[in-house]
Each structure stands twice: as structure tokens, then as C-alpha cells.
Amino acid sequence: MPLDPDARQMVDLLESIAPVPNAHTVAHEYREGRAAGLAERQVEVIPVDQVETFDVEGRNGPVTIRCYRHGSEQGTRPTLLYMHGGGFVTCSIETHDPYCRTLARETGLTIVSIDYRLAPEHPYPAGFEDCLDVLNWAVSDEAKMHGIDRSRIIVSGDSAGGALAAALAIWARDNGGPPIIHQLLIYPVTLNDFSTASYTENAEGFYLTQEAMRWFWKQYIGQEEGEVDQFSAPGSASDLSGLPPATIITAGYDPLRDDGAKFAARLEEANVPVVYRDFAGAFHGFAGMFTLDCAQQSLKFIVEQLKAAVAGTT
Numbered sequence: 001m002p003l004d005p006d007a008r009q010m011v012d013l014l015e016s017i018a019p020v021p022n023a024h025t026v027a028h029e030y031r032e033g034r035a036a037g038l039a040e041r042q043v044e045v046i047p048v049d050q051v052e053t054f055d056v057e058g059r060n061g062p063v064t065i066r067c068y069r070h071g072s073e074q075g076t077r078p079t080l081l082y083m084h085g086g087g088f089v090t091c092s093i094e095t096h097d098p099y100c101r102t103l104a105r106e107t108g109l110t111i112v113s114i115d116y117r118l119a120p121e122h123p124y125p126a127g128f129e130d131c132l133d134v135l136n137w138a139v140s141d142e143a144k145m146h147g148i149d150r151s152r153i154i155v156s157g158d159s160a161g162g163a164l165a166a167a168l169a170i171w172a173r174d175n176g177g178p179p180i181i182h183q184l185l186i187y188p189v190t191l192n193d194f195s196t197a198s199y200t201e202n203a204e205g206f207y208l209t210q211e212a213m214r215w216f217w218k219q220y221i222g223q224e225e226g227e228v229d230q231f232s233a234p235g236s237a238s239d240l241s242g243l244p245p246a247t248i249i250t251a252g253y254d255p256l257r258d259d260g261a262k263f264a265a266r267l268e269e270a271n272v273p274v275v276y277r278d279f280a281g282a283f284h285g286f287a288g289m290f291t292l293d294c295a296q297q298s299l300k301f302i303v304e305q306l307k308a309a310v311a312g313t314t
Contacts, residue, residue: 003206003253004281006292011207011283020212021087027120027219031090038095046101052146053093058133060126064115065134066093067146068104076144078152078310079110080184081168083131085159085285087216088119096158099288106303109154109310110147112138116164120219124232131164132171139178152310154182155244158287159256160216162188166234166263173242180244182309184302186287187250190235190263192217192228198257206253208284213255235263245273247305249287249298252280277301 003011017037021030050069055062069077080103084096093100093115104111116130137143139150155165162185169183193199194210203210214224221232230237246267250260257278264276279286282294287302289295 001280004294007281007283007286007294010289010292014207020208021215022211023215025215027089034090043098046098048101048104056134056137058130060129063130063133066113068100068111069147070104071108076147076149077110079112079138079148080154080156081135081138082111082113083157083161083164085161088127088160088220089216107306124221128164128167128231131168135168135178151179153178153180154184154309155180156184158186160189162186163190163234166190167231169243170230170234170237183244183246185246185248187254187256187284188260189256190233190259192233196258199255202253202255206283208255210255235259240266240272241270243272248274248276250278251282251284251286252278254284256284275305
């Protein structure tokens with residue numbers, strides 16, 4: 001099917017106000033320019049009953065997180081750790097604040113958004129270690145005071161954040177916890193492989209490009225197609241058995257479509273419960289753009305999946 005008409009309009013807008021990088025882009029200039037372009041948008045502040053931003057002590061210093069809770073229910077709640085996208089180079093808890101607010105309102109979960117360190121100033125494994133430190137903090141007594149149910153933790157993220165979420169699930173499996181009940185991966189980066197059909201079909205013209213992804217990988221691991229491990233590229237893991245159930249979303253017009261599709265297929269082969277849905281008329285990054293019909297559909301689907309995941313653990 002063709003790109004959705006409203007998605008086509010959004011792609012054209014994004015390419016004008018926040019273009020993706022090319023081979024000659026300088027990281028800090030790209031980050032600053034993208035932030036300035038996105039700041040021109042008028043974004044409605046979505047009301048949430050409780051929002052608190054604070055630091056968690058990590059192995060390399062403090063990691064800033066933002067916790068969202070909506071509703072009058074007191075005590076601990078099932079908790080979703082959210083890792084933002086941005087190619088491991090850009091974006092923050094600020095850029096993904098509207099999405100996390102929406103998830104808090106729609107699901108009733110405690111949402112914890114992680115402001116992990118960014119490449120190339122802090123290449124792999126810096127960002128992953130920050131997220132791992134927050135995961136370990138989430139099962140502490142201190143976290144309980146912030147409404148986190150240590151026995152019902154979900155890891156989630158979009159794009160680069162999806163890679164980090166999947167990596168946390170693998171690490172927790174291999175190291176005896178912390179326990180994770182579900183992983184929600186939104187058009188995740190799982191492979192460092194530019195030969196897939198989706199990289200060829202969607203190399204350019206649909207916002208995220210193959211050239212941009214090569215550049216992002218170079219910032220993250222030092223070279224476009226360098227050596228990766230199961231925590232930098234979760235799809236390279238030799239064994240996916242024993243992982244938490246997963247919900248995986250992809251976009252039809254996305255170079256990363258096959259990253260998510262292949263990861264879903266491998267989870268299924270490993271007997272891990274997985275629900276996979278491709279939004280065929282969408283592009284990379286669509287999920288948080290709520291003026292798009294496909295974004296509204298994906299939100300409804302995600303909320304249903306999260307509620308089902310939590311219900312299965314009570």
C-alpha cells in the first residue's frame with residue numbers, strides 16, 4: 001500500500017524543519033539544529049497528575065529520569081521504563097515528554113523516561129550502561145517510594161530506544177534479573193545490516209534514510225558496519241530464548257522495518273510470545289505524531305498490549 005496521505009504531508013514537513021543527517025554531518029551541530037527546528041512546533045502540554053524529574057546514581061555518575069503517574073491510585077504500580085529514540089545521538093526526555101505523558105494517562109502505569117548519555121561524545125556502551133543502572137535502581141527500596149512495582153517492570157523504547165530496551169531484556173535474562181514482564185519495541189534498531197529489503201526499498205524519500213542510519217551507527221560504535229554484540233545490536237544475539245513476551249511495531253516505509261520483523265520472527269522461533277504489527281502506510285518516527293491516523297491506531301494497540309501484559313501478571 002502507498003504511504004498514508006497524512007503521513008506523506010508529515011514527512012515533507014519534517015524534512016524541512018528537522019532533516020536527518022548525512023555522511024558529512026557534525027553531531028553536535030545536528031543535535032542543536034534538530035532541537036531548534038522541533039522547538040518551533042507548538043506542542044500541547046498533556047496534563048498528568050504527577051511528574052517528577054530527578055537523578056539516579058549510576059556507575060558513571062548521575063542519570064536523569066522523569067517519572068509520570070496519572071490517577072488517584074496510591075502505592076506502587078506496574079512500571080514502564082522508556083528509552084527515547086534519536087539514533088543514539090539526539091533527542092531526550094524533553095522531546096519524548098508528550099509521548100510519555102500520553103502513555104501515563106492512557107495506561108495508568110508509572111512511566112520512567114531515561115535521559116541516557118548520547119554518542120559520539122559517549123559512544124556504546126555508555127547509553128546502555130545508564131539504562132541498565134536505572135533498571136537496577138527500579139528494584140530498589142528508593143524506587144518503591146516513587147510508585148514503582150519492582151515485580152512488574154516493562155522495558156520499552158522507540159528506534160534506538162528499542163535497541164536499548166531489547167538489550168536490557170537480554171542482560172536481565174543472562175544475569176538473573178531484575179525481572180521484566182514485557183518488552184515493547186517500537187520500530188527498534190536490532191541489526192547493523194544494510195542489506196535487508198527494507199533498507200533497499202526505503203533508502204531515501206521517507207524521512208529516515210539509509211545514509212542517515214550509517215551515520216548514526218558510526219557515531220554509536222565508531223564505524224558504519226563495525227563489530228557489534230548482543231547489547232549494541234540485540235538482533236545479533238545467538239540465543240533469544242527465555243526472554244520476556246514482546247510487542248513489536250514497525251512502519252512499512254522505514255529502513256528499519258526488517259530489523260523489527262526479523263527480531264519478531266526470531267523470538268517466535270525461540271518460543272517467546274510475541275505480537276508483531278506492521279503499520280504498512282507509516283514511516284519511521286510516526287508513533288508519537290498524534291495528528292496522524294496511524295499514530296492514533298498504534299497508541300490504541302500499544303495501550304491494549306500493555307494492559308494485557310500487566311493483567312497477565314496479577
